[in-house]
Amino acid sequence: MLHEFVTAYGDAIIVRAREKVGHRRRPPVSASELENGVPVFLTQLSDTLRCELTASPYSAEAIGATAARHGRDLLGLGFNVSQVVHDYGDICQAITELALEQNAPIAIEEFHTLNRCLDTAIAEAVTEHARLTAQRAGTEETERLGQMAHELRHLLNAAFLAFQTLKHGAVAINGSTGMVLGRSLVGLRDLIDSTLAEVRLGAGIQRRERLTVAEFIDEIAVTANLHAEYRDIHLLVERVDRELAVNADPQLLASAVTNLLNNAFKYTHAGGRVVLRVNHEHERVMIEVEDECGGIPDSAADRFQSFGERRGSDRTGLGLGLAIARKAVKAHGGDIHIRNIPGTGCVFTIEVPVAEAVSRPAVL
Numbered sequence: 001m002l003h004e005f006v007t008a009y010g011d012a013i014i015v016r017a018r019e020k021v022g023h024r025r026r027p028p029v030s031a032s033e034l035e036n037g038v039p040v041f042l043t044q045l046s047d048t049l050r051c052e053l054t055a056s057p058y059s060a061e062a063i064g065a066t067a068a069r070h071g072r073d074l075l076g077l078g079f080n081v082s083q084v085v086h087d088y089g090d091i092c093q094a095i096t097e098l099a100l101e102q103n104a105p106i107a108i109e110e111f112h113t114l115n116r117c118l119d120t121a122i123a124e125a126v127t128e129h130a131r132l133t134a135q136r137a138g139t140e141e142t143e144r145l146g147q148m149a150h151e152l153r154h155l156l157n158a159a160f161l162a163f164q165t166l167k168h169g170a171v172a173i174n175g176s177t178g179m180v181l182g183r184s185l186v187g188l189r190d191l192i193d194s195t196l197a198e199v200r201l202g203a204g205i206q207r208r209e210r211l212t213v214a215e216f217i218d219e220i221a222v223t224a225n226l227h228a229e230y231r232d233i234h235l236l237v238e239r240v241d242r243e244l245a246v247n248a249d250p251q252l253l254a255s256a257v258t259n260l261l262n263n264a265f266k267y268t269h270a271g272g273r274v275v276l277r278v279n280h281e282h283e284r285v286m287i288e289v290e291d292e293c294g295g296i297p298d299s300a301a302d303r304f305q306s307f308g309e310r311r312g313s314d315r316t317g318l319g320l321g322l323a324i325a326r327k328a329v330k331a332h333g334g335d336i337h338i339r340n341i342p343g344t345g346c347v348f349t350i351e352v353p354v355a356e357a358v359s360r361p362a363v364l
Contacts, residue, residue, distance in 0.1 A: 002099075002110040006046045009098055016094040088122045152191065159184035183230045186223075190262055194324050197255035201327050206249045210355055213278055213285060214240040220254055221276065224261050232270040235261075238277040245355040246285050248332050253352070256325040256336075257287055260348045263322060264291035268345070280354060284334075287350040295342040325350075 006013065092114065099106050162181035171177045200206070221237045228235035246253075257276075264274045272292040279286040326336050334352035341347065 002095075002106050002114060005099060005102075005104045005106060006095060009102070010046070013091070013094050013098055016098060017090045020090040020094060085122055085126060088118050092118050152188070155184045155187045155191070159188070179230050182226065186227050186230060189223075190258065193251075193255055194259060197252055197328055198324050200249075200252065201324070201331060206252065206331060208247050208249050211246050211248050211250060211253070212242070213244040213246060213287075214242045216246075216250070216254070217257075217276065217278060217287075220257055220261070224258070224276070227262065227265055228274065231265050231268075233265055233268050234271075234273045236273060236275045238275065240278045241280060244278065244280055244285060246332075246352055247355045248352065252328040252331060253350075256328040256350055257289070259322065259325040260289040260336075260350070263348070264289050264293070267291060267293035269294075283354050284351050285354050287352075288347055289349075290345060290347045292345040295344060296338070296340045296346050 095114065096111070098104075159181055162177050162184065165171060165177050166173055166181065217237065217240050221235070224237075225235055261274065261276065268274055268291045274292070275288070275290040277288045277290070279288065322336075329336050329350050329352060332352045334350065337349045337351065339347040339349065
């Protein structure tokens with residue numbers, strides 16, 4: 001009987017299934033999957049197969065309910081939906097291979113039962129996993145919109161209060177109150193720009209064109225200098241090769257660079273320096289933003305995760321800047337790297353492909 005075979009060779013099936021999971025390239029294997037997922041799947045299948053041969057077989061509803069619980073458990077362990085599907089398949093394949101090797105007397109009907117149980121289990125586990133994932137995503141989106149509304153209100157209130165004070169003529173526009181107004185307006189602009197960039201990335205909208213990197217950096221530097229001035233930070237923009245070019249969506253790439261600059265201004269102390277430079281190496285363009293944040297503390301947190309851990313005491317903003325910046329750069333076939341300089345600061349580098357040189361017609 002198949003359930004007897006599964007019980008007798010349970011350990012061997014687990015070893016073989018774990019080997020299949022461990023050698024799988026995609027989806028990537030997790031430690032919890034090897035330790036918890038495979039044995040749990042096998043126990044469920046063994047119980048189901050045993051009950052199928054009794055006077056009161058496991059009903060499809062009961063199998064589905066058990067699988068749904070597994071779907072919830074696996075989501076809690078961090079499993080993605082592909083892992084759920086592949087793990088059930090690995091278990092089935094391990095049982096089949098081992099049964100053939102051992103010449104186990106298993107009837108065709110029992111294999112049909114196994115496949116039917118697996119089909120039901122996969123469907124219910126995936127359905128429950130997807131339902132909870134969507135629910136979680138909806139909750140996160142609601143929280144995100146709430147935080148964005150809070151940030152917008154905060155910036156608008158600060159700008160309004162500064163404007164009211166300046167309107168009464170009690171203080172000069174170039175004083176501290178004017179700086180508050182300027183910082184608030186810059187914050188509003190950056191928040192709107194980041195949101196628009198995120199919407200375009202989500203919709204897969206790109207409008208690429210050939211950009212001269214020097215002109216691109218010059219345009220960004222104009223508004224970046226104002227932001228730096230409001231925070232009493234010196235922005236140094238190094239000279240850029242005028243021949244260097246990239247094929248990019250100006251708005252998306254500008255959003256990525258601006259987010260890195262805003263991040264640098266936010267964590268660099270007043271009187272400090274932020275450097276914007278461009279390098280070119282191996283057909284790649286590197287746009288670097290170097291700050292004086294004091295260095296990034298040791299942490300396992302992903303700095304590019306939405307609503308991720310902040311570097312310092314400043315908790316303003318939504319924590320979306322770096323996440324959106326990386327998405328924008330990856331959409332251009334590049335990536336962002338971080339180089340930590342302990343005790344001094346860090347360097348964020350945007351790396352994108354260089355544009356091919358424009359061929360010039362031969363002079364006759």
